[in-house]
Amino acid sequence: MIELESVSKKFGAMIALHETDLSIEAGRTTVLIGPSGCGKSTILRLIIGLLEPTTGTIRIEGQRVSASSVLALRRRIGYVIQEGGLFAHLTAAQNVLLMAKHLNQPAGQMQTRLRELCELTHLPENALTRYPVELSGGQRQRVSLMRALMLQPNVLLLDEPLGALDPMVRARLQDDLKEIFERLQQTTVLVTHDMAEAGFFANLIVLLNEGRVVQSGTLDDLRNRPASTFVSDFLHAQRGLAAI
């Protein structure tokens, strides 16, 4: 589904990602995890073409990510970031509909989709006319998710989508998100630094450190068959994990 072939990324002399081969399966949720600066966000940004790889190629459904293909590919990918990245000058509904309007979709079809998404993400419909500053942090992330899903993308990329939320809101949104992933059965890549969250969502966990993939597998694989001491150290550092 998403194939990274010998992909690396350097910023000047700093290597953000060493040569990496990674295959992300269709219809499943893959979680990229690791400490800050391990390269997990870099992979996400390479997939959606916000960064260009220093070496290697990336293919999405067989199509290579390049300057000429990136615009069309991005319209088939939903992307959600930590702060939501909502546009402050537009209402929630305008944020969600921006791209559909730009592509001149029929108004009726857009309204139907908007209602569907409200129901899916549990956003109250009266929040649609509010501006981002008038929404709570959790509502902002729900709107951001709606915006990402508006064009019915084949791939959903989430970069620490819950990182900025307080624990109660976060737990509720985690449940909702999991339900959404199960309903949509979509190719999803989620970046987090929280192993409990990774275990909660993932079909496959990819653990990275210092720009390299250290181990990929289920939470069970990582816990019981760690590939290195780093893996066990990383798991140990996440308190309360044993409860899962």
Added chain:
Amino acid sequence: MKSPAILFAIFAFCSVAQPQQIVVGSKRFTESYVLGEIARIALQKAGFTVQHKEGMGGTIILWQALRGSDIQLYPEYTGTITEEILKTKQPLSTDGMRGLLRQEGVGMTGELGFNNTYALVMRRDRAAKLGIRKISDLRNHPELNIGLTLEFLGRRDGWAPLSTRYGLQMQNVRGIDHALGYAALANGSIDLKDAYSTDAKIEENNLIVLEDDLHFFPQYKAVFLYRLDLDSRAVAALEKLAGTIDEARMRHLNSEAERTKDYTFAAALYFGQKYVSPSNNLIGKIGRWTLRHLELVGASLFLGIIVGIPLGIRASRPGPVSNFILATTSVIQTIPSLALLALLVPIPFFGISPVTAIFALFLYSLLPIVRNTATGLQEIPTAVRESAAALGLEPQAQLWKVFFPLASRTILAGVKTSAIIDVGTATLAALIGVGGLGEPIISGLNLNDYSTILQGAIPAALLALLVQFFFDGLDRVFVPKGLRLKQ
């Protein structure tokens, strides 16, 4: 970039040529205004259509305007011609002067009669108390406060060579506007200033002229300088004025001009005419000045926006081009407005016209617009920037649908700053005879008449406030509601 082409088209549209008309220029002091009016009336009597551009500036601006055909003649003084225009080392005969001027395409009429040389003046009571009669007496009073016009300070026959000649070592010398200098003399903040020997204020203010006991000052005989391509009948009409104005007559005309605040009236006295003053409708005059002022501000601001915003968009991306754009617009801002006008006037396309004023104001309006556009765009957080790209919007659509609305408040603030700067700076347009609210300010300054100054200053201040309110209103139109809400 399409902008330079648009710019050119607008300027071409603005500059309406007026052929077959004689334009008389004059410098920024009463006597020059009066002589300019006398020339205008004399030429009108000879059957020409004449316009008088009053108080355009100092020697350099007038000379350049004459050379550049913006004006066909203006009153000048022989001392100024040798010292400032021809810059010859030794004194010239009248014929020598004519010969050198001819090479520049300029003719000179016969002397009008009076000698208006520089003089140093003091209040009569103050001079008597200190026992000063002659310039050489100043040697004993190095502590006196001296306020000189900038022109006199800089001239080759001005303050520095005079001090050398007389061996003066005055300690407190500063530059001050000519008209304001009289007020400063009257209230005692300065003791001594430079003046012209036919200056009406010498009598009015009870001043004395210090005797030039070493004969330092050269002769300043009034003449008209005209372009050699001027109609020979017009030249003949000017020549008839030669030898008709002695010092007493000139001083009388000057004093009448200042008393009545009306140069045309004084010039009419020369011709012995009964003169009917044009309807003195103050509201109408202020209305005309304000309208012209708004035209200047509007045209320059419009250009500033259509050029400044694209430049600002370009300057928002990092790199040497952006540094160049920002540095250039900043440097323009540091050029004093008077110097900018003086630099533009000799350029053939500009000259003495509204286009020059609009172009100068346009240059001043650029920096706030360019810088705020660039800053507004740069301040958009990376997360928002990347979200717009990740949606699959084309770069153009990202700019128009997301970045521009988000930066709208900062950009509008830049336009507002430019508009207010323009309203203030546009008063300088009157220096090149283009009008606007600077006209009463400058003529009031030259006449030492505060009520005339206020006729320009008050509307200009109100206009600046109005512009402020207008843009605060525009905020509601242009800045999206989502950005005006408080968290």
